Amino acid sequence: MIITWMLLLSLFGQTEAKPAKPAKPAKPDPSVEFFASKNVLRISIDIEPKEIQALKMADRTYVPCTIRVEGGLTYTKVGIHLKGAAGSYRALEDRPALSLNFDKFVDGQKFYGLDKLHLNNSVQDGTYLNELVCRELSRNSGLPTGRATHAMVKLNNRDLGLYVLLEGLDRTFLKRNFGSPDGNLYDGGFCQDIDQPKKLLAGKKGQKDEQAPLKTLVVACKEPDPAKRLLLLEALVDIDAFWTFIALEQITSHWDGYNRNRNNYRIYFDPSKGNKAVFILAGMDQMFGDPNFDLRGMSCILANALLPCSGMYWRYNEALHKVYHQGFLLSEMNKRIDEVVEKLKPLKDIKGGGEDMKRRLAERGKVLDKLIGEMPASPPIFGPDKTVGLSGWKPALETGPALLLQSSFEDKTCLYIRSSADSVGCWRKPVALDPGKYRVEVIAKAVNVKNRNEPNSGVGLRLSSGEKTKYISESTGWEKITFEFDIAAPKEIVLVLEMRSLKGEAYFDTSSMKLIKVN
Numbered sequence: 432m433i434i435t436w437m438l439l440l441s442l443f444g445q446t447e448a449k450p451a452k453p454a455k456p457a458k459p460d461p462s463v464e465f466f467a468s469k470n471v472l473r474i475s476i477d478i479e480p481k482e483i484q485a486l487k488m489a490d491r492t493y494v495p496c497t498i499r500v501e502g503g504l505t506y507t508k509v510g511i512h513l514k515g516a517a518g519s520y521r522a523l524e525d526r527p528a529l530s531l532n533f534d535k536f537v538d539g540q541k542f543y544g545l546d547k548l549h550l551n552n553s554v555q556d557g558t559y560l561n562e563l564v565c566r567e568l569s570r571n572s573g574l575p576t577g578r579a580t581h582a583m584v585k586l587n588n589r590d591l592g593l594y595v596l597l598e599g600l601d602r603t604f605l606k607r608n609f610g611s612p613d614g615n616l617y618d619g620g621f622c623q624d625i626d627q628p629k630k631l632l633a634g635k636k637g638q639k640d641e642q643a644p645l646k647t648l649v650v651a652c653k654e655p656d657p658a659k660r661l662l663l664l665e666a667l668v669d670i671d672a673f674w675t676f677i678a679l680e681q682i683t684s685h686w687d688g689y690n691r692n693r694n695n696y697r698i699y700f701d702p703s704k705g706n707k708a709v710f711i712l713a714g715m716d717q718m719f720g721d722p723n724f725d726l727r728g729m730s731c732i733l734a735n736a737l738l739p740c741s742g743m744y745w746r747y748n749e750a751l752h753k754v755y756h757q758g759f760l761l762s763e764m765n766k767r768i769d770e771v772v773e774k775l776k777p778l779k780d781i782k783g784g785g786e787d788m789k790r791r792l793a794e795r796g797k798v799l800d801k802l803i804g805e806m807p808a809s810p811p812i813f814g815p816d817k818t819v820g821l822s823g824w825k826p827a828l829e830t831g832p833a834l835l836l837q838s839s840f841e842d843k844t845c846l847y848i849r850s851s852a853d854s855v856g857c858w859r860k861p862v863a864l865d866p867g868k869y870r871v872e873v874i875a876k877a878v879n880v881k882n883r884n885e886p887n888s889g890v891g892l893r894l895s896s897g898e899k900t901k902y903i904s905e906s907t908g909w910e911k912i913t914f915e916f917d918i919a920a921p922k923e924i925v926l927v928l929e930m931r932s933l934k935g936e937a938y939f940d941t942s943s944m945k946l947i948k949v950n
Contacts (some may be wrong), residue, residue: 457735460607462544462598465580471778472596473501474550476529478511486513486523486895493535496543498542500950506542508537518619519716526552526591528600528613542820547599548734550584552591556716558784562595564764564792565683565715570820572679574672574760575608576712581771583778593779600697600711602633609709611702615644619689619696619713624732626651632697644700652736666767669707670737674750676710677734682799684724687717690731722794725943726751726802743923745863747811761796767791806923813948821860821871821944824928829855837941842878845938848890848930857929858939859895864924868950869916871900871926874943880904890937893924904932909940915949 465727478486482494493510500506510532513523514697521527529550533540542548553559562579570577577598598604605612606801615638617629626649631641640646651663664670680688687729689696695714729735737743772785811819824846826835833856834849848856875890882904884886889904892914900914918924 436949444604449774449809460533460544462578462607465543466578466598467544467578468789469774471775472580473498473585474582475501475585475588477587486511487605492525493532495536495584498531498533506533506540508536509533509540516714519552521552521554523586527586528552532599541585541603543845545598547601549597549599550582551577551597551716553593553595553716554669556595557651558788559593559595559775559779559781560768560771560784561716562597564768564788565685566712567767568683568754568758568764569712569761570678572675573673574679574712574753575604575635576711577604581775586840587930593775599633600713601602604639605633605699607847609699609701609703610781614700614702614706615641616700617645617698619694621698622692622694624693625652625698626732629698635915644708645768649732652732657740660736664733664740666705666780667708668737669704669709670743671746671750672709673737674743674747675753676712677729677747678750678754679727679758681724681726681796682751682793683715683718683726684721685712685715686720686724686872687714687716690734691746692727693731697746709917718804719788719791719795722791722798724798726797729773735931748806748863751803751806752808755799759796759799763794764789764792764937805861807861810865810921811946817948819865819946821862821873821926821946822941824858824860824944827857827859829857829929838938840938844942845940846928847939848928849934849935849938850930851934853931855931856926860926860928862924862926863916864922866918867948868917870947870949872911872913872945872947873928873942874909874911874940875902875928876909876938877901877907877930878936880930881933883931883933885931888931890930890935891928891938892931893927893929895927902931911943916919 443824443930477497482496485494490513493512496510496511498506498509512530513527514530515528517527530547532547532548533542534546549761551562559581566576577600580596582596583592584594600616601666605616613635615634616632618632620629628642629645648667651660651667654660654663662866670730677690680690686692687694689710697711697713699709699711701709731739745898768785768788772782775781805825813819833854835856835858836847838845838847845859850856871892873892877890880889889902891902892900892912892918900912903910903912928939939942
């Protein structure tokens with residue numbers, strides 16, 4: 432009782448509360464206006480002869496240069512070096528890809544609120560659009576991602592033309608996107624997985640072992656027990672962000688990313704999340720090249736370590752849904768492409784590239800509609816009797832015309848099929864399942880059905896992969912159709928109610944449709 436009164440006195444003892452000081456309004460971020468600008472920046476870069484010589488000796492080492500921006504702004508002692516890998520690298524005398532670091536030699540010097548930016552020559556992307564479209568798709572999906580725009584570039588009075596300008600990944604980026612810039616940020620390296628040493632881009636200096644967070648992560652990935660492995664990785668990785676990262680690579684056909692090629696990625700160990708690893712996309716200049724790019728292929732260490740663990744298959748599915756529904760918005764992306772094409776029109780005509788980009792997006796979208804559009808994100812929740820009802824069936828035609836609709840028949844609500852000799856109609860239901868043995872039940876009726884001269888003619892149930900139950904035919908009463916099957920690993924299946932006959936009608940009682948977990 433004494434403790435209670437002491438607590439009440441501590442809560443209500445003051446008769447007058449001091450007014451809180453109003454929070455200072457946040458300063459506007461100039462980088463937001465910069466990347467939203469409808470004007471194309473013109474940048475002139477001047478490098479002294481001795482610095483040019485130094486770049487030729489070590490092209491990845493920063494040397495000072497002067498940057499002049501159309502409109503009068505001048506930045507001195509800006510760090511510059513060449514960038515690019517096997518495909519995009521060009522010599523200084525050509526159209527080099529460049530990295531600019533504005534506070535490398537002058538503390539606190541910023542360019543529209545940015546410390547670091549990259550000028551990509553886009554030699555592997557004639558549309559000049561891949562980076563911009565995919566980075567915006569990534570940001571719309573909730574991933575911290577560097578922004579993109581365009582600039583016209585001159586180097587020592589030599590006109591290099593149009594470049595793609597990218598936000599650099601440094602402490603300023605980390606502060607803006609994560610709140611804290613004090614964690615370790617690593618460059619993934621060229622075609623190297625997380626078990627290879629990484630360059631530390633940002634982090635506390637003088638660490639005893641700069642590679643320690645990566646080494647700990649690799650050890651966790653090698654834990655043989657999936658349950659223990661998941662506990663370890665949940666403590667070391669922002670798993671939902673990772674699956675979103677993988678989903679975005681897969682959806683954008685990023686063959687040269689982390690998952691497929693162990694390339695073009697960064698890793699940040701975020702202090703605000705207990706130093707959990709967050710993967711960041713990079714190098715998105717060759718995207719949407721294959722409209723049929725597989726969503727299931729996993730080649731990287733971390734994805735393959737996570738996927739066999741409990742629930743991970745479905746968390747990845749949820750990430751696919753998230754990116755598809757939240758980021759891959761075809762009409763919005765097409766609108767954005769048109770805006771950029773119009774913006775660049777006075778400087779460079781990329782209309783053909785814009786149309787090509789929209790075509791590739793449309794082709795990929797058609798495939799994604801099939802792969803993700805009806806993909807269940809997670810398994811059904813079975814009741815105490817280990818049974819769940821099956822609803823949400825979609826009509827489909829395999830061959831020829833058929834009539835498929837929902838109707839009432841003999842006091843039952845039914846899915847109905849009427850077909851002829853040249854048609855096969857069906858109802859399809861995707862279901863996500865964990866490993867186990869399952870049974871499907873449905874009550875059906877065949878009316879005036881004339882069989883084909885082939886196996887499994889009539890009215891029946893099957894999996895889309897081909898396994899079938901017994902088919903009913905001729906004119907029968909209501910009959911229960913059952914079908915058992917085994918699932919060895921988590922996956923989606925498609926249940927199919929169909930009629931294969933020369934003529935007739937099929938009725939499937941919707942109230943009878945059940946999925947039962949046998950064990």
